[in-house]
Amino acid sequence: MPLTIRFTKMQGAGNDFVVLDGTREPFALSPAQIRRLCDRHFGVGADQLLLVERSTRDEADFRYRIFNADGGEVEHCGNGARCFVKFVRDAGLTDKTTIVVEVMQGLITLTMRADGQVSVDMGAPVFAPPQVPFDQTGLTPRRDNDDDVWPLALDSGTVEVSVLSMGNPHAVQIVASAEQAPVAQTGPEIERHRRFPARVNAGFLEIVDRHTARLRVFERGAGETLACGTGACAAAVAGIRRGVLDSPVAVHTHGGVLTIAWDGRADPQASVLMTGPAVTVFAGEIDIV
């Protein structure tokens, strides 16, 4: 007996989502069903599926859960967070402009701005390797300004990565050209590198000037996407710590520009603020087994 699911297709800087409203009745989808919904040939097609639910916490307006296209549930999604705000407001679930939402690792605050862009307080980045998680056993980092840069042995040679968590894990390397970077060749190997026990999102960051960068990200569980919000935050933070970027940073991706602000040089506990677009593409119904 097929299950009929009402969905909204959204995108934030080209990172696309199937968004489901679980506030009225709960959804219990299997990883296979999530893969099917995200499949670009047999389903709706998306990099991630977002499930909006009621929160059980007094401080939060909603809970939202994130599933990669491979069916795995993950901690955080920056572009998805912006789409989540537009979704709950457009669906009439709230009329607030500032919304507190529960994600897997805690609470985040999101603001719908008058110009239609959404700002997200992404919280403070985490650099301690075990918390990323990153297995640093036997490795010595190179100090680059305020950052530790780690050697990562790949089949094609060793690359240097900044390792940090934005709630989810990121490995960011600075490259001469994001366009020429071997994203398809080395992205899958970095994603599943044995040093990252929870796998990792692999960022390729090109510095354009002190406030401008280009970025491509091979995402854990989704492959290369047109933009990755947490990846843009991680890349800006890495560039600021390495002394080659200053806040705010305009991060140019294949799908659009995200603005990232972080005062971490003065206060390492400072939150990262991400601002960018959130767009509804279409809504519909799909039957899945």
Ligand SMILES: N[C@@H](CCC[C@H](N)C(=O)O)C(=O)O
């Ligand atoms: N596209 C997202 C990140 C989605 C989760 C990521 N692939 C992971 O596995 O951590 C974003 O905009 O941040």
